[in-house]
Amino acid sequence: xxxxxxxxxxxxxxxxxxxxxxxxxxxxxxxxxxxxxxxxxxxxxxxxxxxxxxxxxxxxxxxxxxxxxxxxxxxxxxxxxxxxxxxxxxxxxxxxxxxxxxxxxxxxxxxxxxx
Amino acid sequence: xxxxxxxxxxxxxxxxxxxxxxxxxxxxxxxxxxxxxxxxxxxxxxxxxxxxxxxxxxxxxxxxxxxxxxxxxxxxxxxxxxxxxxxxxxxxxxxxxxxxxxxxxxxxxxxxx
Numbered sequence: 001x002x003x004x005x006x007x008x009x010x011x012x013x014x015x016x017x018x019x020x021x022x023x024x025x026x027x028x029x030x031x032x033x034x035x036x037x038x039x040x041x042x043x044x045x046x047x048x049x050x051x052x053x054x055x056x057x058x059x060x061x062x063x064x065x066x067x068x069x070x071x072x073x074x075x076x077x078x079x080x081x082x083x084x085x086x087x088x089x090x091x092x093x094x095x096x097x098x099x100x101x102x103x104x105x106x107x108x109x110x111x112x113x114x115x
Numbered sequence: 116x117x118x119x120x121x122x123x124x125x126x127x128x129x130x131x132x133x134x135x136x137x138x139x140x141x142x143x144x145x146x147x148x149x150x151x152x153x154x155x156x157x158x159x160x161x162x163x164x165x166x167x168x169x170x171x172x173x174x175x176x177x178x179x180x181x182x183x184x185x186x187x188x189x190x191x192x193x194x195x196x197x198x199x200x201x202x203x204x205x206x207x208x209x210x211x212x213x214x215x216x217x218x219x220x221x222x223x224x225x226x227x228x
């Protein structure tokens with residue numbers, strides 16, 4: 001399967017712990033987007049990355065959240081000192097570089113539950 | 116400012132009947148428009164897009180959408196609904212000069228047998 005791969009599919013953390021969500025984009029895609037979705041709601045943009053660069057992080061909280069997309073390996077969304085309000089589904093999408101008329105391709109998400 | 120509106124939280128259709136899921140948008144420049152479908156516990160799947168050209172675009176699973184510039188709409192349609200079409204549908208728009216996708220809030224489509 002050459003689609004967008006996210007892991008883990010489900011992640012349970014206690015308040016105060018760290019959560020690391022991983023995303024491997026589709027083969028040949030160099031742009032990654034992270035979104036957050038609450039139950040029965042739409043997607044909220046968090047961050048847009050290209051390899052080794054954060055292009056737009058305007059949707060990401062300034063504290064506790066960070067994202068990276070290293071030269072090698074998956075993109076990582078990191079949430080430090082998680083709180084109950086961080087419980088949500090986090091989706092990653094990827095697209096080929098530079099062509100804004102191309103659709104984004106989504107992974108199946110990571111469902112984060114905070115105890 | 117860019118925006119997308121999906122005015123219906125939920126649409127109920129009987130199996131075999133035509134369905135329409137509405138979407139209107141607001142952008143300054145030329146719009147790139149997309150429809151996605153989300154099944155429970157899954158990511159979003161791309162259905163179709165309008166970039167330029169024919170106003171009627173055809174996509175996956177028998178869906179189509181009509182771009183109407185004067186009404187700034189991009190409604191999703193299917194001539195004959197299937198129970199398996201029941202899902203959450205999202206409309207998204209991007210300005211031709213901007214990378215960011217703006218998402219609608221989603222419409223839950225329920226097809227009853």
